[in-house]
Amino acid sequence: MSNNRCYIQGSAAISAQPTFEGDFFSLPMIVTEANNLVAVEPDYKAFIPPNSLRRMSRLLKMGLTAALKAVQNSGQPSPDVIITGTGKGSLSDTEKFIRDIVEYQERALNPTPFIQSTYNSVNGLIALQQKSTGYNNTFVHRGFSFENALLDSMLQLAEGEVKRTLTGCFEEMTAEHFYIKSRIGFWKEADTGNAQLFDRNTPGSISGEGSTFFMLGDERTENTEACIKGMKMLYKPSAEALERGLKDFLDKHDVGIGDIDLVISGRNGDANTDHYYRILFSANCPATPEVPFKQLCGEHDTAGAFAVWLAAQILKQQQLPVSLQAFVANPPKAFRRILIYNHFIGEQHTFFLLEHV
Amino acid sequence: MEELKQKLKQQIIEALNLQDTKPEDIDDNAALFGDGLGLDSIDSLELMVLLERQYGIKVEDPREGRKILASVQSMAEFIQSKQTA
Numbered sequence: 001m002s003n004n005r006c007y008i009q010g011s012a013a014i015s016a017q018p019t020f021e022g023d024f025f026s027l028p029m030i031v032t033e034a035n036n037l038v039a040v041e042p043d044y045k046a047f048i049p050p051n052s053l054r055r056m057s058r059l060l061k062m063g064l065t066a067a068l069k070a071v072q073n074s075g076q077p078s079p080d081v082i083i084t085g086t087g088k089g090s091l092s093d094t095e096k097f098i099r100d101i102v103e104y105q106e107r108a109l110n111p112t113p114f115i116q117s118t119y120n121s122v123n124g125l126i127a128l129q130q131k132s133t134g135y136n137n138t139f140v141h142r143g144f145s146f147e148n149a150l151l152d153s154m155l156q157l158a159e160g161e162v163k164r165t166l167t168g169c170f171e172e173m174t175a176e177h178f179y180i181k182s183r184i185g186f187w188k189e190a191d192t193g194n195a196q197l198f199d200r201n202t203p204g205s206i207s208g209e210g211s212t213f214f215m216l217g218d219e220r221t222e223n224t225e226a227c228i229k230g231m232k233m234l235y236k237p238s239a240e241a242l243e244r245g246l247k248d249f250l251d252k253h254d255v256g257i258g259d260i261d262l263v264i265s266g267r268n269g270d271a272n273t274d275h276y277y278r279i280l281f282s283a284n285c286p287a288t289p290e291v292p293f294k295q296l297c298g299e300h301d302t303a304g305a306f307a308v309w310l311a312a313q314i315l316k317q318q319q320l321p322v323s324l325q326a327f328v329a330n331p332p333k334a335f336r337r338i339l340i341y342n343h344f345i346g347e348q349h350t351f352f353l354l355e356h357v
Numbered sequence: 358m359e360e361l362k363q364k365l366k367q368q369i370i371e372a373l374n375l376q377d378t379k380p381e382d383i384d385d386n387a388a389l390f391g392d393g394l395g396l397d398s399i400d401s402l403e404l405m406v407l408l409e410r411q412y413g414i415k416v417e418d419p420r421e422g423r424k425i426l427a428s429v430q431s432m433a434e435f436i437q438s439k440q441t442a
Contacts, residue, residue, distance in 0.1 A: 050376065050377070051395060053376075054373065054374040054375060054376055055373075055374065055399070104410065107409070108406050108409040108410050108415075109406065110402075110403055110406050111399060111402045111403065111406075112399060112403065115399070
């Protein structure tokens with residue numbers, strides 16, 4: 001996908017770090033000792049009326065609030081279309097509904113958890129709040145969920161039929177789901193925490209959650225943070241295909257590796273899958289500064305969106321957040337282009353290229 | 358009856374997650390929907406579920422439901438009539 005008219009006009013991120021309300025760039029990383037990073041939730045009352053708030057589950061509140069804040073930060077009117085991605089949707093509602101089915105023997109089932117367990121419930125709420133009656137879609141494709149939402153948005157902007165798309169993602173972790181994923185080796189066995197994520201060469205990572213939204217538009221505005229030049233998805237690539245994929249991606253955008261000022265990588269401390277990052281970086285861009293991001297937000301299906309948000313903020317502020325400075329001995333004088341490479345459990349691999357505007 | 362109404366108010370607050378509302382804030386005869394407590398159609402479904410789960414009463418006719426769920430008073434009267442029937 002190639003498009004030079006996709007500008008991030010505004011964004012918002014709710015994550016395990018003070019990205020929504022705090023001064024993320026000057027504060028140190030919020031550290032956890034356990035293997036799950038929990039989102040720092042804002043005061044929702046500033047965004048959602050109390051009568052609506054009372055019925056919403058945690059994920060709906062996070063998704064809707066991040067979306068509304070992204071629109072607010074853009075300074076633009078309502079989006080023409082709303083496109084999101086989620087790997088799991090509202091797990092807490094799904095679990096509640098399934099438990100009720102068992103407990104009440106499929107009778108007297110409360111409608112709210114069922115309604116909210118559907119993947120597109122966040123989109124519906126955003127549309128109601130924004131009075132948006134345009135195209136509205138949610139992509140559910142595991143590690144490509146956000147990426148497909150972004151692809152759809154970029155295509156719609158490229159076609160010129162819409163001016164602004166609200167694009168984002170949302171993910172939550174529950175105790176039940178954490179346990180299920182731990183049974184299949186997703187998480188590290190010993191409590192590792194995010195500060196030691198890269199110190200132990202052991203299988204598994206740490207979990208995360210959050211919601212990230214972008215107001216994307218085909219025009220640069222006063223509030224524009226960065227430009228998304230392109231994105232490329234690769235499914236289960238071999239080492240050769242991955243290297244070729246990176247080269248093709250950069251060639252397509254007429255960018256050499258020397259033009260990249262920073263690489264943001266999705267390495268997550270998992271001894272089973274971090275070799276992809278080593279293969280790619282040691283062979284192709286050994287001299288380019290690289291910072292990982294999953295110690296900040298944890299591993300989850302839509303973590304790639306957090307990396308895009310992070311890249312946009314670095315490009316806008318022209319500096320690295322304090323929490324990432326230790327990874328770069330000699331930071332570049334200016335951040336003009338940032339390459340993001342992320343994969344989800346070694347299956348869904350994505351490159352993003354962002355530019356300063 | 359008084360005891361039932363107090364219990365019902367507490368159950369409504371919990372089932373509908375009416376934050377910042379206390380049982381004493383709900384008038385026995387105030388409308389639950391519209392101008393009163395401001396509940397909506399999904400709340401009415403949740404109250405139907407509450408009646409079934411907590412009191413074993415299933416409201417078969419939706420038109421009947423509108424009258425039953427009008428207020429705490431009408432709900433309590435309906436529960437009592439079913440329990441004594």
